[in-house]
Ligand SMILES: *[C@@H]1O[C@H](CO)[C@@H](O)[C@H](O)[C@H]1NC(C)=O
Ligand SMILES: *[C@@H]1O[C@H](CO)[C@@H](O)[C@H](O)[C@H]1NC(C)=O
Ligand SMILES: *[C@@H]1O[C@H](CO)[C@@H](O)[C@H](O)[C@H]1NC(C)=O
Ligand SMILES: *[C@@H]1O[C@H](CO)[C@@H](O)[C@H](O)[C@H]1NC(C)=O
Ligand SMILES: *[C@@H]1O[C@H](CO)[C@@H](O)[C@H](O)[C@H]1NC(C)=O
Ligand SMILES: *[C@@H]1O[C@H](CO)[C@@H](O)[C@H](O)[C@H]1NC(C)=O
């Protein structure tokens with residue numbers, strides 16, 4: 001091409017873009033209302049226009065417009081329209097069709113939307129493929145067959161493009177308005193947007209950050225990952241639920257998207273947000289509150305009320321990785337007792353096991369583990385060991401029964417060629433139990449029962465259950481499938497699904513890891529809780545690192561491998577309040593910090609704060625200085641004694657709050673605005 005014809009060509013592209021951008025479809029859209037049409041990296045005018053979207057880059061270095069997408073949907077972007085609307089016993093059923101394909105592969109051209117008026121305060125709507133059954137989250141939710149006679153919400157539909165508008169009947173506050181942007185429903189890319197009633201929005205976990213989420217063009221992604229808490233990263237659990245305050249009325253509502261695929265939620269200052277999930281269906285619940293605590297009660301009615309912890313579980317817990325032996329652990333327990341510092345439970349990290357293998361204990365350094373536990377029980381205390389899901393796969397046949405029995409029982413997750421998928425965790429090469437399988441649950445029960453016959457533990461700490469693996473995918477890598485490399489990957493760390501976990505193409509007995517990944521910790525908590533109850537015939541006590549909506553029914557949570565730093569202590573408060581929203585009231589951070597060496601001042605302040613965590617445990621990593629309260633000065637010990645004694649004086653009240661959480665689904669630790 002000659003220089004001049006190239007110039008003409010460029011001029012043509014420029015002019016046609018200008019015409020398009022200034023045309024009816026693109027003009028007059030305020031920056032805060034631009035919905036991102038190119039969330040992938042590498043957005044430019046050419047690929048933006050190819051999608052049929054508007055291109056209008058912000059001037060460089062303009063702070064006001066920072067984060068505003070240059071590529072955004074025009075108002076008349078082709079989408080679904082409503083074909084028919086039918087009244088049903090439970091509400092409405094709509095047929096939706098699209099005639100123009102979106103720019104993602106395999107659009108579902110015909111959809112069905114069922115709207116269930118479930119209770120006066122709970123609306124449920126579900127958008128799915130009526131012809132081909134797609135993956136749906138395997139957690140049990142209430143089934144409602146009859147429309148609630150009176151509701152506190154109104155629902156309206158717009159026909160073309162299809163939109164759903166949910167308002168509060170009392171004052172017409174908009175709770176959900178999908179018309180703000182375009183609906184896409186393709187096989188591996190599902191997108192829907194809504195406006196928010198205010199910028200006061202909370203939830204969407206698991207993330208490190210302030211309690212109130214930022215609506216300043218921030219994206220929150222969900223894909224369970226073994227990741228020390230870091231601002232902006234996807235962490236251990238996945239909770240697509242938010243609470244939104246409605247402004248001066250003081251009312252609030254909650255929105256739950258029951259979807260477990262890798263997902264992101266982008267919030268913008270309109271205020272509005274956009275969900276982008278790469279699988280499943282769009283299954284929404286809206287809870288009308290109006291009080292924030294009522295929103296959480298209505299949410300936990302759907303996902304399950306939190307379990308009732310035993311009274312002792314609310315006492316002070318002590319742990320570290322690196323005691324070195326059962327004897328040294330016992331020495332610390334005795335020192336705590338001599339110092340008059342309340343302690344209810346002693347824990348052991350993976351050092352108690354032989355070669356870090358589940359269901360073993362080292363008969364050298366931990367030969368006295370049964371004595372340690374006997375001592376605890378004789379002093380009305382309890383003992384909890386760590387158990388990881390991954391099972392060592394490299395032991396000689398006949399020497400490690402958890403693996404041998406698991407192979408016989410066919411209980412492990414399979415790779416895409418049908419063999420048990422092999423990853424690497426603490427014991428070296430490992431396989432991963434498929435807890436969705438009934439056979440696995442009974443095998444897991446057998447392991448817990450046999451181990452309990454050797455050491456009489458009282459609870460179980462389930463770690464590494466994202467599931468975490470030290471090799472991406474598997475020791476053989478991952479196959480190159482559309483599950484391992486989907487057309488769109490939400491903005492997760494390392495930009496690939498297999499990072500620090502097993503391949504998305506791996507299979508469980510009920511489906512693909514691609515769909516079930518975010519539920520792995522949940523499924524382990526279900527199996528562990530029920531095994532513990534059967535073995536001990538008492539209320540169970542399970543603490544899990546990875547969680548999903550409904551996990552609170554089976555387990556509590558700690559906020560992961562944090563650092564002995566002041567900001568970590570501060571962020572723990574936001575973390576605890578967020579998990580209250582997620583229906584997991586039994587939550588705490590590692591007091592004094594896990595990684596790095598703490599200082600006496602930090603540890604003293606953190607013990608004083610941690611005395612009020614619903615789950616109060618001091619825990620430390622290998623190679624760090626001792627940080628149990630007896631490792632510090634008399635002053636520090638005396639303030640800790642005072643703080644913990646205050647907690648113990650309040651225990652009847654804390655226990656009562658847990659009772660209310662268990663029977664009504666309300667919160668235990670809660671932000672002041674809940675009051
Ligand atoms: C939706 O479409 C299907 C066929 O595509 C039809 O059988 C069904 O009756 C329609 N439903 C409504 C509510 O019109
Ligand atoms: C819903 O959103 C559409 C598109 O932004 C807007 O035109 C409409 O006014 C909104 N509805 C309400 C009730 O706010
Ligand atoms: C200690 O455990 C090893 C296997 O881990 C076993 O071979 C040995 O017999 C055990 N020793 C005792 C005294 O139980
Ligand atoms: C633990 O203490 C007991 C009693 O003092 C002693 O016999 C045993 O050897 C110790 N064990 C270890 C691993 O040091
Ligand atoms: C599945 O696992 C087997 C056995 O470990 C291995 O030989 C095979 O290559 C793996 N397949 C894939 C696709 O990784
Ligand atoms: C913590 O202190 C111990 C003992 O003084 C030291 O060996 C270790 O390197 C320190 N850890 C860090 C991360 O500084």
Ligand SMILES: CC(=O)N[C@H]1CO[C@H](CO)[C@@H](O)[C@@H]1O
Pocket residue numbers: 228229230231562563565567568571
């Ligand atoms: C608040 C804080 O300091 N968080 C840190 C936790 O650890 C990660 C990983 O090292 C850091 O990136 C965070 O800044």
